[in-house]
Amino acid sequence: MAGGTKRLPRAVREQQMLDAAVEIFSRNGFHDASMDAIAAEAKISKPMLYLYYGSKDELFAACINREGLRFLEAITPAGDPKLTPREQVRVALVSFLHFVDENRRSWQVLYRQAIAQQRFVAQVASARERMIEMTAKLLENSTKNPDPGTNFSIMAVALIGAGEAVADRLVEGEIGAEEAADLLETLAWRGLAGKKRD
Template sequence: MAGGTKRLPRAVREQQMLDAAVNVFARNGFHETSMDSIAAEAQISKPMLYLYYGSKEELFAACIHREGVRFVEAMAPAGDPNLSPRDQLRTALFSFLNFVDKNRDSWLVLYRQAIGQQAFAGQVRSSRERLIQLVEKLLESSTKNPDPGTDFSIMSVALIGAGEAVADRIAGGDVAVEAAADLLESLAWRGLRGPRPS
């Protein structure tokens, strides 16, 4: 049996397994990851891993669920009713990008690995839709006198798409969080101002 065999509470052991699984899935991808490699990373036996999670698919689903909950929790400060809508949007952008920066493996598993797996893509799309709706409401409530026909929904989709692309750069260590948040915030308000009159 691998090292680390002392008795741990079940909840602690589960988190240890999920931590290891997220690291290995992020490093190797879903298809190239084996339960053996996750058990080795967690320093437990493969039978123990199967006792907790009956298959690689079940373990991957548990990773997506946990990382998704952590992501939503990281976004919670944006819901502070004491902030103006514009500050809420700024906080949402910063919270999103900061989560990616501090949890790069989570980002890879949640948004890059899971979306490519048919069985799990729906979970990712669902959480993405919730994020799009949140940003849409913040854009709409913080824009004074919008042009008639302003489509806040498509603007939200565009902003989230840009945010995901920037998040990939953050996960790669290429962009600082503050600079990325400034850029996305600027893009949002510049787009809402519309073209300058000629």
């Protein structure tokens, strides 16, 4: 074990453990990740890991919570009041996709591991719902003279669903962040500009 680990401040130790857990969960998957491997990755003893997180489920839930908050923080620049609403949507898309590109392990834990575990569905859904609400507001504010019947919440669900699928391809190296942002932005505005049925 690394010397001096016990002298680290609590917040630093927790971050160290969560960083290690994200690495191991993303690499091995939830079921094959062991507390032994996570402790070794964090360079701490397994008893210390259990002292902070009483079980693998508790540790995984803490990872979901932290990574979900990091994703939300990544798109906060989109809330800059100096930007036009349409610029805010663009900034949100670019910020989200660049964050995924730079934090692929985080995305794998949230998108691939967490959504596959039934006991964490509610936690993931809560973080996703916050993103849907934020996206719906951005779409509504950036649409001039919207049709009174436009359901921005459902449009946000569709855009986020598309964004998740595209982000997964980004992680696989099939598309770059800027190209992905262009694609999603075009998708959003074409959908909003759709003609009414006769």
